[in-house]
Each structure stands twice: as C-alpha cells, then as structure tokens.
Amino acid sequence: MATLADVARRAGVSPATASRVINGSSKPVADELRERVLRAVADLRYVPNAHAQLLARPQRSVVGVVVHDVSDPYFAELTRGLQRVATDHGRLVIICNSYRDPERELEYVELLRAQQVAAIVLAGSGYHDATFTARLAEKLAAYEATGGRVAVVGRHEHPGDAVMPANTDGGRLLGAELLRRGHTRIGVVAGPQVLTTITDRLDGLRAALAEGGHPLPAERVRYADFDRDGGARAAGELLDAVPGLTALVALNDSMAVGALTLLRARGVPVPGQVSVVGFDDMPVAADVTPALTTVRLPLVELGARAMTLALGPPADRSRVEVLPATLVVRDSLGPAPA
Amino acid sequence: MATLADVARRAGVSPATASRVINGSSKPVADELRERVLRAVADLRYVPNAHAQLLARPQRSVVGVVVHDVSDPYFAELTRGLQRVATDHGRLVIICNSYRDPERELEYVELLRAQQVAAIVLAGSGYHDATFTARLAEKLAAYEATGGRVAVVGRHEHPGDAVMPANTDGGRLLGAELLRRGHTRIGVVAGPQVLTTITDRLDGLRAALAEGGHPLPAERVRYADFDRDGGARAAGELLDAVPGLTALVALNDSMAVGALTLLRARGVPVPGQVSVVGFDDMPVAADVTPALTTVRLPLVELGARAMTLALGPPADRSRVEVLPATLVVRDSLGPAPA
DNA sequence: GGCTGCTAGGAAAGCGCTTACCTATGCGAT
DNA sequence: ATCGCATAGGTAAGCGCTTTCCTAGCAGCC
Numbered sequence: 223m224a225t226l227a228d229v230a231r232r233a234g235v236s237p238a239t240a241s242r243v244i245n246g247s248s249k250p251v252a253d254e255l256r257e258r259v260l261r262a263v264a265d266l267r268y269v270p271n272a273h274a275q276l277l278a279r280p281q282r283s284v285v286g287v288v289v290h291d292v293s294d295p296y297f298a299e300l301t302r303g304l305q306r307v308a309t310d311h312g313r314l315v316i317i318c319n320s321y322r323d324p325e326r327e328l329e330y331v332e333l334l335r336a337q338q339v340a341a342i343v344l345a346g347s348g349y350h351d352a353t354f355t356a357r358l359a360e361k362l363a364a365y366e367a368t369g370g371r372v373a374v375v376g377r378h379e380h381p382g383d384a385v386m387p388a389n390t391d392g393g394r395l396l397g398a399e400l401l402r403r404g405h406t407r408i409g410v411v412a413g414p415q416v417l418t419t420i421t422d423r424l425d426g427l428r429a430a431l432a433e434g435g436h437p438l439p440a441e442r443v444r445y446a447d448f449d450r451d452g453g454a455r456a457a458g459e460l461l462d463a464v465p466g467l468t469a470l471v472a473l474n475d476s477m478a479v480g481a482l483t484l485l486r487a488r489g490v491p492v493p494g495q496v497s498v499v500g501f502d503d504m505p506v507a508a509d510v511t512p513a514l515t516t517v518r519l520p521l522v523e524l525g526a527r528a529m530t531l532a533l534g535p536p537a538d539r540s541r542v543e544v545l546p547a548t549l550v551v552r553d554s555l556g557p558a559p560a
Numbered sequence: 561m562a563t564l565a566d567v568a569r570r571a572g573v574s575p576a577t578a579s580r581v582i583n584g585s586s587k588p589v590a591d592e593l594r595e596r597v598l599r600a601v602a603d604l605r606y607v608p609n610a611h612a613q614l615l616a617r618p619q620r621s622v623v624g625v626v627v628h629d630v631s632d633p634y635f636a637e638l639t640r641g642l643q644r645v646a647t648d649h650g651r652l653v654i655i656c657n658s659y660r661d662p663e664r665e666l667e668y669v670e671l672l673r674a675q676q677v678a679a680i681v682l683a684g685s686g687y688h689d690a691t692f693t694a695r696l697a698e699k700l701a702a703y704e705a706t707g708g709r710v711a712v713v714g715r716h717e718h719p720g721d722a723v724m725p726a727n728t729d730g731g732r733l734l735g736a737e738l739l740r741r742g743h744t745r746i747g748v749v750a751g752p753q754v755l756t757t758i759t760d761r762l763d764g765l766r767a768a769l770a771e772g773g774h775p776l777p778a779e780r781v782r783y784a785d786f787d788r789d790g791g792a793r794a795a796g797e798l799l800d801a802v803p804g805l806t807a808l809v810a811l812n813d814s815m816a817v818g819a820l821t822l823l824r825a826r827g828v829p830v831p832g833q834v835s836v837v838g839f840d841d842m843p844v845a846a847d848v849t850p851a852l853t854t855v856r857l858p859l860v861e862l863g864a865r866a867m868t869l870a871l872g873p874p875a876d877r878s879r880v881e882v883l884p885a886t887l888v889v890r891d892s893l894g895p896a897p898a
Numbered sequence: 899g900g901c902t903g904c905t906a907g908g909a910a911a912g913c914g915c916t917t918a919c920c921t922a923t924g925c926g927a928t
Numbered sequence: 929a930t931c932g933c934a935t936a937g938g939t940a941a942g943c944g945c946t947t948t949c950c951t952a953g954c955a956g957c958c
Contacts (some may be wrong), residue, residue: 225914232690241916249917252936267702273611274914277943280827284654284675292655295638305630305657314671316622318653319643333652336610337622364605368561388713427812442684479847511849552930563944574908579946587947612926612944615913 224266233262244270276338277416284314285335289321290346296474296521297502298346300375303525311533313340320346320374324354328438331361341371344392344406345525347419348377353473355379360553361372373532377418383531384542389419392517392547393426396471396499398516399549401434404558405497407470408438409460411481413448423473423501452479459539461488468496468558475500475507482554493556503550512553520545561605569601581790600825614676623870624654624672626665633842634812634859638683638713641863644653649871650760651678652665658684669699679709683863685757686715693717697890713862715756721869723862723882727757730855730885733762734837737887738807739772739855742896743835747798748860749819751786758783761811761839778806791818799826799834805833806896813838813845816852820892831894841888850891858883 224302230240235255242249243259249518251259262268276282285308289297293296301317308315316339327344334342349355362372362380373383383479387455400408413420424443444459446452453472457480460467470485472478478500485492494513500507502516524545531541568578573593577828580587581597589597600606614620623646625636636792638654646653654677665682680703687693700710700718722753738746748765750763751758762781769776784790791810797819800803808823810816816838823830830836830850838845841856861881869879 223914226916227914237915238917238939239937242937245916247917250936255937267705269670269674271615271676271914273614273676274943275916276611277609277615277913277945278915280943291640292630292643293633293636295633298633300635302629302631302657306826307659314654314656314675316652318641318652319647332607336607337652338609338611360655367605393901483847506844508845509844509848510819561944565944575945576909577907578946580907583946585947588906593907609944612913613946615915615943616945616947618913890947 223271224268224269226268228266229259229268230263233258233264233552234269235259246543254493256336263382265381280338282314282338282340284337284339285343285529286316286318286330286337287338287343287345288318288320288327288330288334291319292317295506296502297345299504300525303522303527304345304529305525306495306500306522307526307529307533311529313533316337318476322329322346324349324351324358326479328354328357328508331358331365335361335365335370337370338368339370341529342374343373343525343528344377344380345528346377347417347522348379350416350418369534371532371536373528375528378418378542381540383528383537383540385528385531386542386544387519387521387524388547389422390426392501392519393423394430395426395517395549397427397430397448398434398473399551399555400469400497400499401431401553402437403497404408406436406558407464407466408436408442408469408471409457409464410438410443410471411453411456411460411477412443412445413452413477415445417448418517420448420473427471429469448474450480450483454484455480457484459466461490461500469497469555472500475502475504475514475516478516478554479506479510482510482512482514493554495554495559496557499555507550508552510554515552516550517547517553518550519540519547561609562606564606564608565608565626567597567600568602571603572597573597583608591638618676620676620678621650622652622654622675622677623679623681623867624668624675625681625683626655626658626668626672628654628660629657630655633844634832634840635683637842637859638863641860641865642681642683642861642867643863645864645867645871649867651871655807657670659749660684662687662689662696666692666695666699669696669703673699673703673708677708677808679711679867679871681711681863681866681870682715682718683713683866684715685704685755686717688756688759689753709870709874711866714864716880719878721878722867722874723866723869724880724881724882725859725862726855726885727760728764728767730839730857731766732768733764733855733885733887734770734809734839735765737893738809738835738837739769739774741893743807743895744774746780746804746807746809747795747805748776748781749791749794749798749800749808749815750781750783751790751815755786758786758811765809784874786812786822787814787816791815793818793823793843795819795822796817796826799823799828807893808834810836810838813840813842813854816892817844817848818853820848820850820852821859824833831892833897835896836895845888846890848892853890853893854888856886856888 319358323433782794838854845852
C-alpha cells in the first residue's frame with residue numbers, strides 16, 4: 223500500500239506539502255508542486271489510510287447502525303432512510319444485525335465504540351427487561367461520553383434522541399375501524415410479548431375497543447413468533463378457541479400474511495366470514511389477495527429522521543419525535559357478517 | 561475517551577504491560593499486575609481504539625459489501641448470507657448501497673480501500689459497459705494489490721473469486737416448462753438490458769424456446785424498470801402487441817407481481833388465459849394469488865459462499881462457483897388454453 | 899560469593915497521517 | 929543597501945496502540 227511518504231518522495235516534496243495538496247488545505251501550495259503531487263498520487267494509486275487520518279485528526283466518518291435483521295422488510299425500509307441521510311452527510315454505514323438477540327446488541331454497541339463511529343443508531347423494538355435496558359443505557363452513555371452521538375428508532379430505552387412510530391395510535395386506528403364496521407368478536411395475532419412494539423400496539427387496540435364498549439378479553443390474544451408461521455399458528459388457535467370470530471388483527475404484516483394463508487387453507491372466506499388486518503404496510507400487503515388493510519408507518523422517514531438527529535447538531539436535552547401512523551384500507555377488511 | 565495510557569497509569573504499570581494483559585499476549589504477566597490492569601479497564605470503561613490498533617498491527621477486522629440496494633428483497637437475502645459468514649469470522653460489515661449507479665460502485669470501492677477493509681464483496685448484476693468494467697477491474701486490482709481480498713456475486717467482471725447464480729439455466733428451465741405445457745406465444749417482461757443478469761436469463765430462455773422449435777421474436781421482449789411498476793408497464797405493452805399471448809415471463813418476481821396486478825386490473829384470468837412466471841423466488845412469490853411459479857436462486861447460500869471465498873485462504877487462480885437454479889411450480893402457471 | 903541464565907516488565911520505536919511551528923526566501927519600504 | 933515582513937515549504941511532534949529490544953532482578957550453579 224502506497225503511503226503519503228511514498229507520494230512525497232516521488233513528487234520530491236515533504237509529506238506536509240503532499241498532505242496539504244491532497245486535503246486541499248487552506249495553506250497555499252505552488253502550482254508546480256501541486257501538480258507533481260497530484261501526478262504522484264495518480265501514479266501510485268494512492269488512497270490515504272482512513273485509520274491513520276482518523277488518528278491524526280479525530281474526525282469520524284463512519285456511522286454504525288444496529289438493527290434486528292436487514293433482510294426483514296421492516297428494517298430494510300428503515301435502513302434505506304438511514305442510509306440516504308448518512309450518504310448525504312458523506313458517511314459510510316456499518317450495519318450490524320442483532321437477530322433479535324439483546325446480548326448481541328450490547329456487543330455491537332461496544333464494537334462500534336471501538337470503531338470510533340461518529341454515531342450509533344439503534345433500531346428495532348425495545349424489550350420489557352429492566353436489567354437489559356439498564357445495561358444498554360449504561361453502554362450507550364459510555365459511548366456518548368466519548369463524544370459519540372446516539373439515536374434510537376422504535377424504542378425508548380435511551381434518554382437521548384429517539385424517533386418513534388405511533389404504534390399505540392396505530393392500534394387505536396385499527397380498533398376504531400373494526401368497531402365502526404361492526405366487529406366485536408376480535409382475535410389478536412400478536413408477536414412476542416417482551417417487545418415493546420407489540421405491547422404498544424396492543425395497548426392502543428385495547429383502548430379503542432374498551433372505549434367502544436367491547437373490551438378485549440385476554441384469551442383473545444395469542445402471542446407467537448413475529449413471522450408468517452407464527453401468524454398462521456396464532457390464527458389457527460384463535461379460530462379454534464373463539465367461536466363466531468369475525469376479525470383477526472395481526473400485529474405485523476408478516477403475521478397477517480400467515481393468517482391469510484391459514485384461512486385460505488381452512489376455506490374461510492376473507493373478508494366474507496373473517497376480516498384480517500395487519501400492521502406496518504410492508505410492500506407485500508398490497509400484493510396479497512385480498513389486499514391487506516393495515517397501518518402504514520413511515521419507515522423510510524423514520525430512518526431518515528433518526529439519522530438526521532444523530533448527525534445534526536446535538537441538543538441539550540432529549541428529543542423524541544413521533545411519526546404518525548395512518549390507516550390503509552384495502553380488501554381484507556369488510557363489515558362484520560350478520 | 562480513555563486511552564491505554566490512562567489505564568496503565570491507573571494500574572501503575574507501563575502501557576506495554578497493559579497492552580499485554582488486554583490482548584492476552586503470550587508474554588506472561590504477574591497475577592497481581594494483571595488484576596490491577598483489569599480493574600482499571602473496568603473502572604474506565606476502556607475500549608481500545610480500533611484505528612490505533614489497526615495502525616499498529618495491520619490486522620483488518622472489517623469487511624465491505626457493495627450491493628445495489630439492501631432494501632430490495634433479493635439483496636436482503638443475499639446480505640443475510642454474507643453477514644452470517646462475516647460474523648462467524650468475527651468481522652464487522654460495512655454495507656454500501658450503490659442504488660444501481662455504476663459510478664457510485666466505483667466510489668465505494670475506493671472508500672472501502674481507504675478503510676483498509678479485509679475484503680470487499682461486490683454483489684449485484686454486471687453491466688454491459690466495457691469502459692465501466694475496465695475501470696472497476698482496475699480499481700479492484702489496485703485494492704487487491706494492497707493485500708485486500710475481493711469476491712463478486714452475480715457478476716463476472718472480476719478475474720478473481722466469483723459466485724454466480726445459474727441465471728441462464730434458470731431461463732432454460734422456465735422455457736422448457738412453458739413449452740411442455742403448450743405455451744408458444746410467450747411475452748417477456750425484462751429488466752434493463754444493460755444488466756448481465758437480464759441478458760443471461762434471457763439467453764437461457766431464448767435457447768430453450770429455440771431448441772423447442774419456437775424461437776422468441778424480438779418484439780415479444782419488453783425492457784422496463786426492474787420493479788413492480790416496470791413489470792406492469794411491460795406486461796401491458798405485450799398484451800396489446802401480441803394477440804393470443806398465453807404466457808408472460810417476468811425476469812424477476814417484482815416485475816411478475818406487477819404483471820399480475822395489471823392482469824387482474826384488466827380482468828384477464830391467471831392462469832386461465834395467461835400464465836405468469838417469475839424469477840428469484842422471493843418471499844412475495846408464495847404470498848400472491850395465484851402463487852407465483854418462479855425460479856429459485858439460493859440467495860442466502862450465494863452470499864455465504866462469496867463471503868467464505870473472500871475470508872478463506874486465497875487461491876492462486878480465479879475460482880468461479882455456480883449455484884444451481886431450481887424451478888418452483890405454483891399456481892400462476894397452467895396449460896396453454898386451447 | 900560470584901557468575902550465568904533466565905524471566906518479568908519497561909522504554910521506545912514506529913504504524914500513516916495532520917498540523918503547529920519554524921526556516922528560508924523574496925519583496926517592498928526606508 | 930539594510931531591515932522587516934509576508935509567504936511557501938519543511939521539520940517534527942503526536943494521535944493510541946503493539947512489539948521489539950533492553951534492563952533489572954532473581955534463582956541456580958560451581
């Protein structure tokens with residue numbers, strides 16, 4: 223690997239001059255020398271060693287992102303927003319997948335600190351686990367103490383900048399719409415109960431139903447894995463356990479698709495007999511048949527805002543932005559059958 | 561940020577000793593000192609500066625990945641394979657999105673070189689553009705000259721390690737199956753013609769059809785954007801231009817979903833009047849109605865193999881692995897109507 | 899007891915870069 | 929002709945770490 227010294231030698235100048243030319247420093251350099259340096263750079267295919275630069279002038283150019291899983295469409299969209307803003311700021315992005323393992327999240331925060339990243343964006347759901355939350359907060363604080371910036375998305379564990387989707391509002395929207403269409407015997411296909419995302423959405427739904435005079439009994443909520451198979455399983459259980467069920471609320475679109483698959487397999491007409499609604503408005507929601515009624519979260523925007531907070535000027539106090547959820551009505555939701 | 565010197569001072573030892581304790585160097589250190597160092601590390605929340613470490617002991621721990629777009633399910637799956645292997649090797653991953661912009665790919669290679677990454681994996685499709693290909697090869701060679709490793713996935717621009725999906729075979733499979741079911745008036749919903757992925761798939765399809773005695777006329781191929789909307793547009797054009805069309809081949813699943821949407825909007829029964837097949841077997845293929853017949857590519861495996869080549873022992877010569885494509889038959893493909 | 903031979907720990911160099919500081923040159927002013 | 933000053937360029941320190949090389953101390957031996 224060619225070094226600055228090599229360039230300087232070849233151009234017949236001092237390393238200082240070479241550095242000044244390459245970085246476009248404010249100090250003026252004679253055209254003749256500048257030329258020679260530039261030619262040497264080209265000849266040697268010189269690229270400055272980013273680590274040495276970082277050591278000499280602590281100006282961080284990389285940001286770290288910790289998500290549950292980039293291959294999950296939810297995080298794929300989110301990540302796209304994060305990336306766009308990071309790129310606009312001229313920052314590279316290190317993406318770490320925690321695969322929903324809290325320990326791994328902790329490890330990654332540590333690793334990113336060692337990498338001296340300019341900022342860490344932690345995306346995903348929080349956990350109902352006080353010990354973990356405390357450890358995470360502690361690690362983030364240690365990182366921030368070194369001048370790093372932190373923003374979280376979709377979780378509120380951190381006493382700094384956060385961007386949140388309106389999960390609870392979304393649950394409410396769904397509940398209100400179901401009631402409006404006459405649904406009262408409603409089953410909920412829920413993801414893991416430890417995730418704050420799940421409980422937030424559920425809280426909203428519960429509140430809307432209770433306000434409408436039809437509180438949700440505990441046995442009408444089934445917790446399962448946050449994916450297609452989990453959705454199918456929970457939907458099956460609810461169908462068996464709740465006679466006269468007219469609607470199924472899945473707490474994300476993957477689970478909703480699983481529920482749809484199960485209903486079709488059992489020959490249950492959707493929405494003729496049972497309506498299905500999802501959450502997130504992932505691309506698949508529009509592609510299935512019947513197209514899924516769901517709650518749209520501005521995922522790209524969520525990511526973009528988080529990165530903007532993380533890379534923008536720091537605030538003296540905690541900032542929490544909540545981005546609104548909107549209802550997207552499609553074919554999978556009909557009136558409750560008589 | 562606490563430094564090694566801080567730790568050493570607090571423990572009352574030299575930086576050398578502190579370093580030895582922290583890195584578990586082979587040199588023995590008295591238990592008493594070791595203890596003191598460890599305590600100091602914990603007290604100060606010391607994390608070694610990865611850049612300084614890298615400078616002092618050039619042992620790279622980060623790998624770079626350049627993809628078109630992580631939020632595209634194709635790359636999301638691929639990336640998952642890449643990540644898994646990288647993590648198994650204890651490597652962090654920097655993900656760069658080129659958004660299908662060749663210039664940006666070039667830039668990212670440069671940036672990753674500056675970051676002294678251990679390896680660069682370039683994923684996506686190649687371009688039919690000799691100038692670009694040459695520039696890319698040149699940049700990759702410059703990077704390799706510094707001891708970096710390179711592997712490419714889904715493209716063959718690089719004279720080193722490569723992992724390829726059997727795109728041409730996949731096209732053949734599709735063509736053969738269509739003929740077997742009596743389809744001869746076939747339209748092709750193709751992505752951008754500059755992508756080698758497209759032309760490879762098309763070549764296979766063409767070959768199979770020609771061998772079956774039904775060569776594909778050029779006007780039955782429509783090139784459009786590689787996404788849902790492009791698929792809908794191209795499908796519409798073909799429907800208008802080719803009377804008696806019985807099958808639509810989309811060169812990826814997104815386009816196929818777009819075609820499906822258009823056919824439904826026009827009230828064309830699928831597969832009753834027109835069959836539709838896709839390519840890639842992305843998750844959505846199983847979720848749409850009718851479920852999509854498509855070609856499965858082992859995307860996760862593809863990514864995993866590429867990263868394995870990139871991080872494993874170097875070969876003295878170019879290695880190209882081709883991973884097989886398989887046909888997945890679902891409901892969207894039926895016999896040609898009489 | 900004096901020597902050798904070992905070991906634990908420290909001093910210091912050096913990784914590639916930036917930049918504060920210094921030197922030498924050339925110009926205009928006196 | 930002398931002085932001062934601006935300016936272009938070089939010298940060297942230092943970023944945080946690893947590691948080679950060295951020193952001091954000690955046990956074991958004759």
